[in-house]
Amino acid sequence: MARKVKRPTANPGSLGTACQLDGKPANPYAGTLKRLRDAFDSGRTRPAEFRIAQLQALSRFLKENRKLILDTLKKDMGKPAVEADVSEIVLCESEIKLALNNLHTWMKDEKVEKNLATQLDSAFIRKEPYGVALIIAPWNYPLNLLLVPLVGAIAAGNCVILKPSEISKNMEKVVAEVLPRYLDKNCFAIVVGGPQEATALLKNKFDYIFFTGSSRVGRIVMTAASKHLTPITLELGGKNPCYVDDDCDPQNVANRVAWFRFFNAGQTCVAPDFLLCSRETQERLLPALQRAVTQFYGKDPQHSPDLGRIISEKHFHRLRGLLGSGRVALGGQWDEQERYMAPTVLVGVQETDPVMQEEIFGPILPIVNVQSLDEAVAFINKREKPLALYAFSNNAKVVNEVLERTHSGNFGGNDGFMYMTLMSLPFGGVGLSGMGDYHGKFTFDTFSQRRGCLLRSPRLEMINQLRYPPYSPRHQRLLVWLVDHKLGFPCSIL
Template sequence: MNHERFYITDETVIEHIVSTQKQYFYAQKTKSINSRIQALNKLRDAVKQNEQRIMDALKQDLNKSEVEAYTSEIGILLEEIRFTLKHLAKWMKPKKVKTALTHVGSKGKIVPEPYGVALIIAPWNYPFQLALSPLVGAIAAGNTAIIKPSELTPSVSRVIQELLAEAFDPAFVTVVEGAVDTTSLLLKQPVDYIFFTGSVNVGKIIMQEAGKQLIPVTLELGGKSPCIVHEDANLDLAAKRIMFGKGMNAGQTCVAPDYLLVHKKVKAQLVEKLREAISQFYGSNPLESDRYGRIVSERHFTRLVEFLKDGNAIVGGGYNKNTLTIEPTVLSEVSWTSDVMQEEIFGPILPMIEYETLDEVIHKVQEKAKPLALYLFTESEDVQNAITERLSFGGGCINDTLMHIATPYLPFGGVGESGTGQYHGKDSFQTFTHFKSMLSQTTKFDLSFRYPSEKQSLKMIKKLLK
């Protein structure tokens, strides 16, 4: 199938899509709680009815197993919808605020209102979940939405397009398929909000283009997320949970442990336990495992294979160009100046650097851009406090990996180069919502001292404002 025949590259067509959505929004069709609940239920039902289609597409594009596909793409989305439906009425209510002494007789409230047309630009690594999870927030907040899926996962892109076309009026929710040219055209449009998930470099372009029209943005980016294994760590659990985080989607996860910082006392033991965990998860030959994913494209595969030259593969190191698969690999003899340590790996390669003191770890991590995630394995509360208080990162786990992103009770997002803005749960609703301040003033009396003609104005104002 030539997927490019579905791509929209005509600027007039895209302008019409945006204009149609604006008119739909202005018609107040998205704002009532009933319309939002109905839309979320439609989305949930559409996902449930198409589970097998979604999993088949993920298998075709990324070789994801059904367990991984359901857990990380479908199940997590259904939980997001369930949580949102449960709490939406409370989130939508205007919030009364206290009255200042200077405003006696008035009433203040904060009114949540949608922005309007939301543009959601999704990545290829979790192509279903990362396209539709922001959509949950956009719908819940009362917006219309245009979704641009990744062209690198064409099977999933097509399923998303068909699924949403069957469920929604395109004036409310629609999918625009295409490559870079299509994205460039979308970024020229007067949308009301942009939500982007992807690389740091593209995120900078998104922010630059949005800035030309002062369109608010959320940028969910990435970076080099460290995983620290201290000398007192439970190594059996650490190895399993590290490889769970690195092996998921063959390491193509924005919050995957990017590199290991291991105390020199436990380095040798950890290496053996990582090897055991890989064998337990994917068998003696991960390249042939039906539980292990592949690299998304030949270009990405070639880039990752080059990184294998930056150290000694003490675990794994094998690869197959025909199937675009690379074994889960631990690299030793890596320096901070190696190429593999200069950019986000986004693959199943785990460089390992040993350390002796915690200060050494903190100083080295501080020298790099603030990461999207940080993982720490230790039994010491003092070590936990030292790391979490002295290092800045988007979010993370103590004695685990990835799991902080799987709960709607924790906001997810980056800081600095790893992103701006947060979502999941209530934070998704807040991301796509403008909170409008409203003051209702009484007409029963008037505090005249505020007017410049009153002789006692300054005296009264000084008493109230001090």
């Protein structure tokens, strides 16, 4: 079973500062890392049978603790059962099923094309685990964003240290206390705690780091990884634009935008952070958005069982401060005691307003007016490349033009983040919104080193005589010809 690693007693600090015990620098996770590295070096995680057993155990964790997980997500964020089930449990289960059904195929050596000089040899790519990986997850989807990377790391044959978010404190407790009952304790460990513990962890050498969170902390993680030249995946956030063309059905757009903007109370990294549309389209959208919100959450959304809550007082106060940007056209109500914020739409928003300076991560939707598609594209392209970008139009040419003329980690035409349900698509950011991708086989690839291999016969030395000195023009011509040409049929000899 995986082992829970308790928090060390450390002086206050933050990511990027040293963690100390009794006034002296210490490494409270050295023993845990040694245990996992010894297990990896022993070859324990390499057989397909071991990987399958751990994936099956992870599946049992989800099935046997489904009610506990749903109750815990409700306790942390007021997350409705449907949203929690679909976005947390079901997506994790789908990842596990895909890995179990395809693991043997994914693990197979990949044969490659050869030139004439190597036609008698065996050339292939072997997918090897990196070793001991660190997965750091955020609080907004505390199970999904922890376990989906874990599925790929297990499938690829790695040992893993998991660092769940301390902000979603109840889910952190479930992960730390329940998940270790299902996983091999020599190959997997869970570290709980906040910035101090994360700082102490990052001072260690890992073979791979997978981080999901803010760009600010992503820079800190990348700096720590660079000290050991550790490969890294960063799944970050950003301000995701959503362009709405004049040629659209305003109610259809409103229904779709409202659902994926206010899903999980807006605390979703791929949710649209602002709408771009003409003033005329804005006037058509506002009553449609009002109808959508009323249909989804009733006349008083505060009492709707289908609208979540803000994760913490700190985030609640930050969001409340953003309500001063532009003018509230819809919603705007809040209740600090419940950490409730109504689905809110802001109009008259300027590019310089606070709400346009940071990722919102809450149920607030600003509308910025543009007069044309060209102006919208220019507005998008002068900002950092977003994690996601959306375009709505009845005209497919408009959607395709937005796709062709912009850059983003992911793109959705006439809908929101349904692409997240497709494990056949890679998910990841670009530029400030991240690097690397995952989901489905892409996660397996992320946690696998592609090792190039060439196996030659110890015999037939006479074939090699051409490459040895003393060189001659004739040998040079033959060598160039052998290296530069390929045969249309495979041949290998070991």
